[in-house]
Amino acid sequence: MKIAVIGGTGLIGSQVVTDLNAAGHEAVPHSQSTGVDVISGQGLDEAVAGADVVVNLTNSPTFDEASPAFFQTSMDNLLAAAHKGGVGHFVILSIVGTDQVPELDYYRAKTLQENLLAAEPIPYSIVRATQFMEFMDAVMSWTSDADTVRLPATPIQPIASKDVAAAVAEVAAGAPLNGRRNIAGPEIFTLDELGRITLSHKGDKRTVVTDPTAGMFAVVKGDVLTDKDAHLAATHYTDWLS
DSSP states (O other): OEEEEETTTSHHHHHHHHHHHHTTOEEEEEOGGGTOOTTTOTTHHHHHTTOSEEEEOOOOSOSSTTHHHHHHHHHHHHHHHHHHHTOSEEEEEEETTGGGOTTSHHHHHHHHHHHHHHTSSSOEEEEEEOOBGGGHHHHHHTTBOSSEEEEOOOEEOOBOHHHHHHHHHHHHHSOOOSSEEEEEOSOOEEHHHHHHHHHHHHTOOOEEEEOTTSSGGGGOOTTTTOOTTSEEOSOOHHHHHO
16 A cells, blocks of 8 residues: 655654555655645645555644644644545544543643544544653653652553554554554553653662652543553563663
8 A cells, every 4th residue: 555654754653654664565754854744734735645544643843732733733734635635544643541631732632633533534543552661751851850850650551662653554554443542551650660760770860759740741630541451562661771
């Protein structure tokens, strides 16, 4: 199949392109660097022309109140191009539990993106992933100083980006789900526990302080960012760290 991967040069997109091409498909990466802009619409018609599948992996440049507008505009433009091009399957990557955390602007934005896709007549698939292992350093940096890292005890189920990419590629090459597939890492940790494991592995002498008010994940209630019944990936966090 010919598969247009929008956002195909990023962390997930580049791996999805590699996986699909290795499986014998023709996956073509598109991004701003290749002349495709999902906000202005520049290059979109050409990018999806002749594609059997569109995989949209573009992301808002910010996680704040501007993110819903990004997903509204980008999805409007992409869906219009997909209709014009006769695309038969539209895939997006979302977040496990995104509709359960309305307090976060970005999670509301991802829920909006899901709803925009599901409302369209184009056959679709939504892959919902848990938090990426690659993001742990950034999460810790938000609430750290020279001596401490403050993190809430929010349960998360980290997954490696390579496993996310493999799942997205598998879904893109298959029949449309017309629904969601949840994917997750094999283990559940509290965020503060994961911080201690990470610092210990790196030889970082800072102390993790459990703080229920620290960072964006402080507003998450319960274990909504985890899913024991998801399709579980193989990579364990300590193996990924190594």
